[in-house]
Amino acid sequence: MKKIEAIIRKSKFDEVKEALHQIEVNFFSYWDVTGVGHEKQGHVYRGVSYSTSDIQRRFLSIVVSDPFLDITIDALIKSAYTGTIGDGKIFVSDVIESYRIRTGEKGSDALK
Amino acid sequence: MKKIEAIIRKSKFDEVKEALHQIEVNFFSYWDVTGVGHEKQGHVYRGVSYSTSDIQRRFLSIVVSDPFLDITIDALIKSAYTGTIGDGKIFVSDVIESYRIRTGEKGSDALK
Amino acid sequence: MKKIEAIIRKSKFDEVKEALHQIEVNFFSYWDVTGVGHEKQGHVYRGVSYSTSDIQRRFLSIVVSDPFLDITIDALIKSAYTGTIGDGKIFVSDVIESYRIRTGEKGSDALK
């Protein structure tokens, strides 16, 4: 099992969700984070101009069984893409074990 | 050391916290996330019915030393359980190193 | 590649960010969490005294390539330090793969 953490534009979320839905990845958790990265936004507040690289983003945490890894990455990259700086990142790491609280199931059974 | 990530019902949080407390796991971090999963909630807003699988949940991140892993999982599964769809998931992964900022301690010493 | 998760005091965030900037770690994501730990805060609300170990903290998730790991940890420990209980923790884990959505780049190239 792998954990995929994707940090995407908030405005792309609906498309990403739809894309995951298409490949039947209907299980994940998300929350809003602030991202620091290449992208910079220039602002003026009460006459003070400032530029910030702290940008609102959405963080998705998706645990998938190994066979699903590639298509999920693929779906994410395609649906979250705009081509301009700030599209975000995807990180993959290992998950040793998964449990479904309701049933106590373990392993990739817990992911379905 | 292992990282346990548990995604539970918000309404179960107090019980889970108490259960962790019982087994002396008094160290963790949590935040609110939206979960997408089996559970679906039907709503009506201004006459429009809609059903959403996006449900408010609480995300717990608990790093424990290896001997604590099993009892923690156990406590989580028991205390977060209701038996109806949407009880949530637990994911376990490896942690290579831990530091306590205050003392610079490393390894499982940092976790106590 | 390694993922560094640091849980720090909110009030130390600006210093930490500056310290990371110094060592050219300009890429990360953060969000606010509640931390449960040693630190306890005593409060009185409408005459009821209570003490809580649930404290507002900031969670930083930083993925770095291996050579950057040590200096990043170092910078974090130094800048987030106050010496009193509740300074927070740092956890390190493995990342198998990283992608930059904008370019599709993989591996540590995706992190720059």
Place this chain on the structure above:
Amino acid sequence: MDANAVLDLMWIVICGILVFFMQAGFTLVETGFTRSKNTGNIIMKNIMDLCIGSLGFWAIGYTIMYGESIGTFIGKPTLFFDNKEDMHNLFFQTVFAATAATIVSGAVAGRTKFSTYLIFSFIMTVVIYPISGHWVWQGDGWLTKLGFIDFAGSTVVHSVGGWAALIGAILIGPRIGKYTNGKSNAIPGHNLLLGAFGIFILWLGWFGFNAGSELAISGDSANNVSGIIITTNLSAAAAAITAMFVTWISYGKPDISMTLNGALAGLVAITAGCAAVSPLGAFIIGIIAGVVVVFSIDFIDKKLKIDDPVGAISVHGVVGALGTLLVGVFATDGGLLYGGGFHQLGVQAVGVISIAAWAIGTSFIVLFTLKKTIGLRVSKVEEEDGLDIHEHDINVYNK
């Protein structure tokens, strides 16, 4: 000035101040019923239509409405009104004009270009609203002569705003994601408490709106004023309760946002007849309004697929027209149920229809022209990210 005249002036000023505060109520309702990313834009639209209205109505709008009648159709305009004896009336009418303009804002929330909105708001206040207003309230207008009754403006203010809102919502189109695969989707407002508090403020202001429209309080007007306060309050209460029960029965739960719309509908409905109907009449008008508003919102959203985030078209347009018609039914003097026959009802219908035609026609011309020139709508990216960040470079909510 003698005490009675002072009383009248003071009453008008106080009521004007209450109506002024309705701007804050509209702002809260509109922000509460929509998403947080557009809050700043809504603030600006609402403050600006108050400012534009204040300047525009003083500069010319007031005399277009109340100036000496040119052929019962329009007032003779003079610039920069400055008649020391009439300032209280200018004030009272200014805040009414601002109300008409602000109604449109809610229906087009979340997707409209700010600069375009400013232009439309200006035209609304100095042309569209005062001309049809002249027909009814100037004294020599053709609808007055016909015997049309719209005491405080169910039609003159609310329907005009509501019909312009209708045209706006149609021409601008729905928000992205509102209708997909031919289905209407729910886009919950970001803070219903703001909405509820806004309703309290509007209800409060409405006492000024209706009872101030007596334009006097001395002598015989005194009891009229308090009668109006009661009819206004009863209609609002009845409509809110009714809307709640309608949703309770139709959707299974007492719906908050519809109940709030219900209260507003009750207020709009009684506006035309608040001085002409009995308390019992007001109560029944409220019940009717509470039923109609729920089904109207439903119909416009699900059947017509016109995206109106706050329900402005139904609350102000549809219920405004309805309330005006109901005067022909419930007026204790001349109403159908009081033995007056169909005459008054007929006159009411003529007024409702001709003013609807005027409001729809003119706002279509204006908005269509704006669409073809500077455009009505922000770009897709701007809408998705929210108008606040693109139009005003700000996040309203921060740490």
Place this chain on the structure above:
Amino acid sequence: MDANAVLDLMWIVICGILVFFMQAGFTLVETGFTRSKNTGNIIMKNIMDLCIGSLGFWAIGYTIMYGESIGTFIGKPTLFFDNKEDMHNLFFQTVFAATAATIVSGAVAGRTKFSTYLIFSFIMTVVIYPISGHWVWQGDGWLTKLGFIDFAGSTVVHSVGGWAALIGAILIGPRIGKYTNGKSNAIPGHNLLLGAFGIFILWLGWFGFNAGSELAISGDSANNVSGIIITTNLSAAAAAITAMFVTWISYGKPDISMTLNGALAGLVAITAGCAAVSPLGAFIIGIIAGVVVVFSIDFIDKKLKIDDPVGAISVHGVVGALGTLLVGVFATDGGLLYGGGFHQLGVQAVGVISIAAWAIGTSFIVLFTLKKTIGLRVSKVEEEDGLDIHEHDINVYNK
């Protein structure tokens, strides 16, 4: 109507409008002092007790209270009040009735069934409140005849609400998690700014509440009205400062929510005597109220273990009774400190106790019956998830 009569009517209408706005203040205080998951439910309760009160008091409550006295105990009811000369009074009394009802809402927040609340609110407005009100304010009531002074309703409105709140809080029981292992736990409100803003609105409305209860402003009443404004303001200010210092000393920090409750307590306390005491008397009454309210809240929470999220029982019940008694001490005409002896104080005690008995008795009967039939309380799951989602199918706060 002559100018003086118009002045009186106008004053009553304006004050009624101010009191009306207190409903918004109560809504904000109650939502601010409780958790976000019940916000929508609180909105609905507060809007509905206004609506129910508006209809119920018009339909029958007003005449139960002010109708011709049947044995000094109850007014002769007539249905659907429609006396053109008296509409301003109906309005003023309606918003008072709604205030009494809404007080209960805060004490039972976060766990009460919505439908049950609606029924209780109705009975409160048309039976419990108007009957004891008749005793004091109708003119022929037995307490009036005894010489009982409750100028604007510390007892008639606030204590009645407060005692009903007490019974409600007891019968419904504490919120889950409020008392564990015999210890009271803190459940901080979700937005104290709402609470603070609500207090400003209540303070504002209270000027109408107290000064409007003069029921006139012409002639000699004019100076009474402004005197009342001052006593009201001084008592509120003194009580807020006092409550702040009491908490500063007892808990180590100036506590915000207690300071807010302090301001309210000062307002409730002066309500009975606002026209009978001097500014200095008002100042001292405020100080006493500010001390008492803090200890009362403490006592009810920690010793009696009655869960009252907003402190309504203390603020309205206890301090309302206290303020009524203090009239017997500070009334410049007949008060203990002004050489009037214990007579007035005795009369005040009789009034306070008999009305408390009435309010406690009747609300016990009603609520106990409701408990045994449709139930008072939502289920455990509903309470944990929040009333908004289960009772109204909505999240008030969204993106």
Place this chain on the structure above:
Amino acid sequence: MDANAVLDLMWIVICGILVFFMQAGFTLVETGFTRSKNTGNIIMKNIMDLCIGSLGFWAIGYTIMYGESIGTFIGKPTLFFDNKEDMHNLFFQTVFAATAATIVSGAVAGRTKFSTYLIFSFIMTVVIYPISGHWVWQGDGWLTKLGFIDFAGSTVVHSVGGWAALIGAILIGPRIGKYTNGKSNAIPGHNLLLGAFGIFILWLGWFGFNAGSELAISGDSANNVSGIIITTNLSAAAAAITAMFVTWISYGKPDISMTLNGALAGLVAITAGCAAVSPLGAFIIGIIAGVVVVFSIDFIDKKLKIDDPVGAISVHGVVGALGTLLVGVFATDGGLLYGGGFHQLGVQAVGVISIAAWAIGTSFIVLFTLKKTIGLRVSKVEEEDGLDIHEHDINVYNK
């Protein structure tokens, strides 16, 4: 009392109530424009300056201001004002005093010790404000005798508050992180909607502030009152629009918080001359205020590097002075543009400067003494964590 006298009293009471409500407006603007971690502290400061003002002005401040003049410089103080005939004036002046005090709060938000603030607020209300107020409004004050015109207090109230705010902001120093490497940093407010709603309330209250300052409404005053309502409204509207366009041009987008400050600036600017200028004059004064306020905020922040989170120094101090001077230009009777020559303008300058000197001098002495004794500022940790948690042991916002 005859009907005309009652009318005057009633008008003053009503306007006082409106001005009272401005306290809520200031609270909302100040909280909205600053960070959430200090919200509770701001609530407490604003409630407390109202309470302190209410008690202090009654206890002594009012007679210092309006007591029999001692050498045209100060009123003869008497303790605990208790003149039944004059309570309406005490009330009206009390809420004015509270306004002057509360202006300071905004400029020193986010870093000031609460206890120190309370002391300063008390001195402000009972010494600084009433003495200079005496010079202009008591009738025998030396500035009155000179012919200085400050109808409703651009200088007497707003500038005094603004200059004290200036000294406060300088002596307390900027918030941590506001200026780094010689550069001004943006610290966005946490909820601009609160700010906007606060502005609506202030605008509302300002009708009472300005039109109430006529201190009468009967007879000839009636038309003055409505004239003032119009000039007040026009200036606010013109200034808001102007500020919006200035930011649109300078920064590329119509800035929300500056537009809100613009509206306030228009209100402050017209306060001195609201009864002396024509509608057109008010319109132009508003435009000037709208331009000046933006550049003044800019200048104070970026050039002077004085940290004023809400722009109080510019809005109240600078624009207050400006508005007072402009009376010398636009007064229809005696203004420069109306052929009155430079005389009035000169007198206005004398008033503006001498009151500025007084306010700056006295608040410097007081604040400097406080700085050297109990300290003005919280510790670094307290500021970073937020004043709420350290000063009041509370989080305002919870779940």
